Amino acid sequence: MLTTWRDGAAKKAITEFVEQAAEVPADERVAAFDNDGTLWCEKPAPIQLDFILRRLVAVADESPELRSRQPWKAAYENDLAWFEAVVAAHYAGDDTQLPALAAGILEAYSGVGVEDFEAQANEFLTTTQHPTLRRPYVQCAYAPMVELLAYLRDNGFTTYIASGGGRDFMRPISQAVYGVPREQVIGSTATLSYEDDEHGGTIRHQPVLDYLDDGPEKPIRIWSRTGRRPLLAAGNANGDVPMLRFTHHTGKPTLRLLVLHDDPDREFAYTTGAEQALDQAHRDGWTVISIRDDWHTVF
Amino acid sequence: MLTTWRDGAAKKAITEFVEQAAEVPADERVAAFDNDGTLWCEKPAPIQLDFILRRLVAVADESPELRSRQPWKAAYENDLAWFEAVVAAHYAGDDTQLPALAAGILEAYSGVGVEDFEAQANEFLTTTQHPTLRRPYVQCAYAPMVELLAYLRDNGFTTYIASGGGRDFMRPISQAVYGVPREQVIGSTATLSYEDDEHGGTIRHQPVLDYLDDGPEKPIRIWSRTGRRPLLAAGNANGDVPMLRFTHHTGKPTLRLLVLHDDPDREFAYTTGAEQALDQAHRDGWTVISIRDDWHTVF
The missing domain is CATH 3.40.50.1000 (HAD superfamily/HAD-like)
Incomplete structure (x- = not known):
C-alpha cells in the first residue's frame, strides 16, 4: 500500500x-x-505544447506565408522562448500576444474530427520521447x-x-x-x-x-x-x-x-x-x- | 425481465x-x-416549465413593474398559451419572442448557487402534483x-x-x-x-x-x-x-x-x-x- x-x-x-x-x-x-x-512531468515544456508545436510546424510547412507570422514563426524556428514569454506575460497580466497564440492553436485543429484528433494524440503520446527523460511521454x-x-x-x-x-x-x-x-x-x-x-x-x-x-x-x-x-x-x-x-x-x-x-x-x-x-x-x-x-x- | x-x-x-x-x-x-x-411525461406541459413559471410568478410578486412585460406577464396571468406559442414559433423558425423568454428564465435564477438551485428543484419535484395525472412529479x-x-x-x-x-x-x-x-x-x-x-x-x-x-x-x-x-x-x-x-x-x-x-x-x-x-x-x-x-x- x-x-x-x-x-x-x-x-x-x-x-x-x-x-x-x-x-x-x-x-x-x-x-x-x-x-x-x-x-x-511538465518540464522542460508541457507535453501538449510539443504536440501543438509539431502541428504548427506542419501547417507552416504547407503554408510558407505563415512562417513570418506568430505563432507559426516561433514554431517553425523552434523558438520555445517565444512561447514561454507569451505564457509568462499572461501570468504577469499582459495578454498582448496570447490571442495570436490561441488563434494559431485553434486554427491548427479547426475542422478535425474528434475521433481523428484522439488518434493523433494517441500516436504522439505513445511514440514520442520526452526530450530529457529519454522515455516515451506515456x-x-x-x-x-x-x-x-x-x-x-x-x-x-x-x-x-x-x-x-x-x-x-x-x-x-x-x-x-x-x-x-x-x-x-x-x-x-x-x-x-x-x-x-x-x-x-x-x-x-x-x-x-x-x-x-x-x-x-x-x-x-x-x-x-x-x-x-x-x-x-x-x-x-x-x-x-x-x-x-x-x-x-x-x-x-x-x-x-x-x-x-x-x-x-x-x-x-x-x-x-x-x-x-x-x-x-x-x-x-x-x-x-x-x-x-x-x-x-x-x- | x-x-x-x-x-x-x-x-x-x-x-x-x-x-x-x-x-x-x-x-x-x-x-x-x-x-x-x-x-x-411531458404533457400537458414540460415539468420544468411548471417550476420556471412558479419562479417567474414569485419574481413578479416582488416586482409589480414586471407584470406588464413578458415573460412575467404570461406567468403572472397563468397564460400558458403564450409560452406554447413562443415555443411553436421557434420550431416554425420565428424567434421574435424567444429571447425575451430565455432572458426572463435566466434572470430568474441569476446569482443562485448550484447547491441551492438543486435543493429548490428537489423540493419542487418531490412535493408538487402533476396537474392531470394526480401524482407527484417524481x-x-x-x-x-x-x-x-x-x-x-x-x-x-x-x-x-x-x-x-x-x-x-x-x-x-x-x-x-x-x-x-x-x-x-x-x-x-x-x-x-x-x-x-x-x-x-x-x-x-x-x-x-x-x-x-x-x-x-x-x-x-x-x-x-x-x-x-x-x-x-x-x-x-x-x-x-x-x-x-x-x-x-x-x-x-x-x-x-x-x-x-x-x-x-x-x-x-x-x-x-x-x-x-x-x-x-x-x-x-x-x-x-x-x-x-x-x-x-x-x-
Whole structure:
C-alpha cells in the first residue's frame, strides 16, 4: 500500500484521510487531480505544447506565408522562448500576444474530427520521447501518483482528471496510464460542431475556445461533470488554487494536496507558477508533497 | 425481465440488441436517453416549465413593474398559451419572442448557487402534483423505461440522461427515480461562475445560457461527457434526431428507440414536435415504441 511513498507527513495525511473517508457514502468520494506537473512531468515544456508545436510546424510547412507570422514563426524556428514569454506575460497580466497564440492553436485543429484528433494524440503520446527523460511521454507519469489514484479507487473513490490541458488530448491514454476512464477526464476544449451524414456524422473542432479549464473554471468544470464538490483535490500550480479551495466540506474529511517540484536529480526543481499556491497551502493547511522527500521513486 | 413490456417487435429488438452487445467491451456500452417524453411525461406541459413559471410568478410578486412585460406577464396571468406559442414559433423558425423568454428564465435564477438551485428543484419535484395525472412529479416516470434502464445496467451498460431540460434540475432526483447517478446526467445549463470564500466558495448561475442540449448539441454533449459514441439512444422528438443519427457504429450492434405517444387513455396522444423524428425512424429503421401497444403499464 503506497509502496512508492516514503513514510512521512504526506503519506500519513493520505492514509488517515482515506480511513476517515470510509464514513462518507461511496458516491460522494470524488477526487480531482490536475495533470501537468501533478500526475505527469511538465518540464522542460508541457507535453501538449510539443504536440501543438509539431502541428504548427506542419501547417507552416504547407503554408510558407505563415512562417513570418506568430505563432507559426516561433514554431517553425523552434523558438520555445517565444512561447514561454507569451505564457509568462499572461501570468504577469499582459495578454498582448496570447490571442495570436490561441488563434494559431485553434486554427491548427479547426475542422478535425474528434475521433481523428484522439488518434493523433494517441500516436504522439505513445511514440514520442520526452526530450530529457529519454522515455516515451506515456511513461512520464509519476509512479507514486498512479499508485495513489489506484489506492483511492480501491477505497471507493472515483478519480477525475481536472486538467488545464486538452480533454481530448488526454482521453486516449488516461485508462492505460492512470486507470482513469475517458469519461472521468475533465479538461480544456475547443467548441465543437456536429455534422450529420449517413454514417453517424462527425463531431469536429471549431477554431473557437469553449473553455480553458484553469483557475476558477476548474471548480465549475468539476461541478458540471460530477455534480459534486470533491473530498480530495491535488494540484501543483496557481491555476489549481480555486479547485483546492472548492474542496471544502463541513463535517466531512477533505484532503488538499500540492506537489512541490524540489528534486532536480530525479525530476525538476521549480516553483515558478506555484508561488500563490504554496502560499495558500501554508495558510490553509494543505498537504505539500515533496518529490524529493516523499517519493521513493518518481517514474 | 422487462415484465412491464408486452411481447412484440420493440421488446424483441431490445432483448436481441442486448444479447449482441455482450460481445462489445463493457466500457463501450453507453446508452443515452432523452428525458421529457422519453423517460417521463411531458404533457400537458414540460415539468420544468411548471417550476420556471412558479419562479417567474414569485419574481413578479416582488416586482409589480414586471407584470406588464413578458415573460412575467404570461406567468403572472397563468397564460400558458403564450409560452406554447413562443415555443411553436421557434420550431416554425420565428424567434421574435424567444429571447425575451430565455432572458426572463435566466434572470430568474441569476446569482443562485448550484447547491441551492438543486435543493429548490428537489423540493419542487418531490412535493408538487402533476396537474392531470394526480401524482407527484417524481412519480411521472414511465415504469417500462425505468425497467429498461435497469436492464441495460444489469447487462454492463452505463446509462446517461441526455436531455434538453436543465442538468441541475434533474440531478437531485435522477438516482432515486431512474437509478442514474448525478454524474451521468447531461442537460442544458446556464453559464456558471465560481466565487471564492473561506467556506469552499460558491458556484452560481449567471444570466447567460451556456448551451441548450437539444438537436445537434446532443451528440456534442454526449461526446464531451462520455468520450464515446453511444450504442443505444432513445428519444421521442425532433430534437433527438441528431443523437439517434450519431448512434451509429460499423461492426457493432446499435439500437435507436423512438417513443410514440399514442395512448390517450393511459398517457397522452400527440405527434406534434415529433414529425421529423417519426419520418427519420421509418427511413433509418429505428425501433418505434408504442406506448399503447408495447407497455403493460405506463407509470
